[in-house]
Amino acid sequence: MTRRVVFLYGLMLLVLIGVGFFQSWNVAFGIFNLCLISAVMALGVNMQWGYAGLFNVGIMGFTALGALTAVLVSMPPVQEAWAVAGGDLALSFLCLVATVVAIVLARRMVPPAFRMLVTAILVVAGYFLIGVFFLPATDRIESIDPALSGYLGGLGMPVLLAWPLGGVVAAGAGWLIGKIALGLRADYLAIATLGISEIIIAIIKYEEWLSRGVKNVTGIPRPVPYEVDLVDTQWFVDLATSLGATDINEASSLFVKFCYGLLFIVVLAIVMWLAERALKSPWGRMMRAIRDNRDAAEAMGKDVKARHLQVFVLGCATCGIAGAMLATLDGQLTPTSYIPLRFTFLIWVMVILGGSGNNWGAVLGGFVIWFLWVEAEPLGNWFMATVTAPLPDDSAIGAHLMMGAAYTRYLLMGAILLLVMRFAPKGLIPER
């Protein structure tokens, strides 16, 4: 670690401490926790872009998959739903398997000329066959107490288990899309990932039997204590008073955030350690060699597509882990908040500002950009207020501009990306 890294990290920490003193410690810890999650995502993107030069526009989709996993792992199962629809769901799953098997077999047996046609027919037939069992089943599930439940629920297991599992699920989706789009023009991957993330988020939004859709799943079990319990717990009250806390409620919420922070730091440390080891291994050197001169690497007999698939899947998995962490922190799954390009873009700005190809840079970028994103809102309001100050109070234009203040954040992030790309393409902490 160079002096520059220590200095920049120290500066970031000071700024956060400053927020603690001038705004509140609760706000500071809130930002800090999301910074940690952002940093994990940034590490994922850095693997794809920094190590391998792959442009993934669908990060939010993979994150949302992680969040969905958190729901499916940790929420208690809705017994009634399984009772009324479990059989039909199993049947539709069997139909799905049968369709896939039929297609695979048919493609082996049918002469190549008809292969496309037969595949298409089988796909459509299978689609309707699955629908026969699937649609009534989902209708029944969704009609069970729609205001509170109306979905299958999860497995009722500890939510921490969802973190690695979220990574696995996201990795699966990444593998599928990478298999299709890697090895072609570089921008095809970008467009394909844009598509897959739109679809993942649409599924989470509209398949109510699975995720309750826009009705949101709330109350995801926590891996840390609840504030209301803490306030009544003797050792915590003792601890808080011994530390000189005046408001026990505030102290409890601070403690919860602190616990989350510890968990996140552990995850970030593990991911960071693995990412650094991978980067410094022969595998990492090969990845960078491929990125810098693909043709030469290919000529040396490296299987570029397979290597790209590996690193792409790893990056997606990291984003999935971060998604599960995010849902755990929020305690809920709100599909509408996973706006595909907006947050994907934010993560991109983090990596590019921090320093593509440098994990320490990506983490720092995650901190800086999340901080700016949160603090840009008051900044934008202040900016617009200053701009509109000369206008009369009842000015329609003034009011209109104040309404648009929230969107100065877009402008700011776009500007940061363009300026960094242009004037400091190596970022804050350049790649070694």
Added chain:
Amino acid sequence: MSFLAATGMTGGYGGADIITDCELRVERGEIAVVVGPNGAGKSTAMKAVFGMLNLREGSVVFDGTDITGLAPQERVRVGMGFVPQNRNVFVSLSVEENLEMGAFIRDDDISQSKEQVFELFPILAEKRNQPAGELSGGQRQQVAVGRALMTQPRLLMLDEPTAGVSPIVMDELFDRIVEIAKTGIAILMVEQNARQALEIADHGFVLVQGTNRFTDTGEALLANEEVRRSFLGG
């Protein structure tokens, strides 16, 4: 002073020098041929003459003016035409459009030049509306030469115009090149088929490892025992 005099050319693509103290000359209405083994820097020397390579040393003088500092497009404007070895036609444009693009820098009437090209290569007149990408290798080379002629160059540079075409088409192409030279255009070309090329050449340059080994008339080179043994296969 020759019409084109490229002297003392030394340079490469960033790394080590590929050509060293290389010299190429050609007069109006004459054909000069550059031959030599693979990797001798023949194409590189051509590119250097056309400004597609930064020269460390040496100069290119064309018709009495020093053009060493000019970009390739600017050399087109002073009267040089270049037919690259690969990707020398616009594949999705028709034959006629290829010729029109060749004449892009001209503002006057180009129909006469077009007719001259069609006279020289009658097959192109027949296929004028076909995309150049659909033509055979030999026909493509004709389009490429025709495209370069459309600027009415005073010097025509050809990089292996007969690469990948049949011997009959090759003879045909050489005949056309001689015809072009007779109209007063200077021709500088690189050739793999050294013997046939030297037969039509007024002057020949044998390049080895980026530098001139032999320079003489085409006839003299063909007669030279050492040249024959080393470069013409006996």
Added chain:
Amino acid sequence: MEIANAFALLANFVIVPATAYGAQLALGALGVTIIFGILRFANFSHGELMSFGAMVTILVTWLLQMNGIGLGPLPTALLALPVGILATVAMAVLTDRFVFRFYRKKRANPIVFAIVSVGVMFMMAGIIRIVIGPDDHSFADGERFLISYGDFKKLTGWDQGIAIKQTQVVTVVVTLIVVAFLFWFLQKTRSGKAMRAYSDDEDLALLSGINPERVVLIAWIIAGSLACIAGTLYGLDKTYKPFIFLQILLPIFAATILGGIGQPVGAVLGGFIVAFSEVTVTYAFKRFLAYLGPDGWAPDGLVQLLSTDYKFAVSFVILVVVLLVRPTGIIRGKVI
């Protein structure tokens, strides 16, 4: 009779709307494919460029409407369109000067261009939200229908009518004019041919004395004009929603790749194929089949392949199939 009704039903809910939508996608895809062909990158900011063009057109339309200027039965927006085009072209050329040109000079990797275009997209999105706000706006005026559902039924005596909205007619007519003009330009004019030549082979174009900066400038002028027209027509037809232009990017890219990158004819074809697939797949064929089947019979389900919630999944599936089966697209496009 039954067949006529079935046809009318299909025409009303599938053919007419899909044609209008296809025309809008075709215009969008044309803009993307031209930038793809000349500058060789996927321009993610094209959707917001469309939005920007529509926004300026809307603002001018409001100004005209306030002054009582209109086009009678035609939408006032047509009168405002030239101003919108000018503004959008200016925007496109300015972004090129201040953003893309730098990377062109450096001969940067296409993926760098794509990332930068995402940055441009965000800045544009910010500007648009600040200027016109995040709300939806309907700005179509003039006659609402060329022929309404009821009139059609009265005219033919069928049970089913075909409604043709004025905006749909305007969309198709404007698209026809624009596409015809663009193809004339590319096929017949010197600049158009130079653009095709440049798209074919950059180095050879340089050797022919074609000025790359001029070609790039014309490309942005065309892309900006097309974006503004496409955005305005889309907004006229379906009300202007600032957030929709992110989602329309996917069908536009699908149409571009399906048609073959850098191939204008392919882009038009691709636009219509994507639009028709999307509308057909999400249409419930229940009533249509009921007309064609025996009397008193109707299918049990809706006979709908996909819920409309997933309409952009259609673009995605098309995209995936193209990538798997024929990555060059229908008309062989560029694969770099």
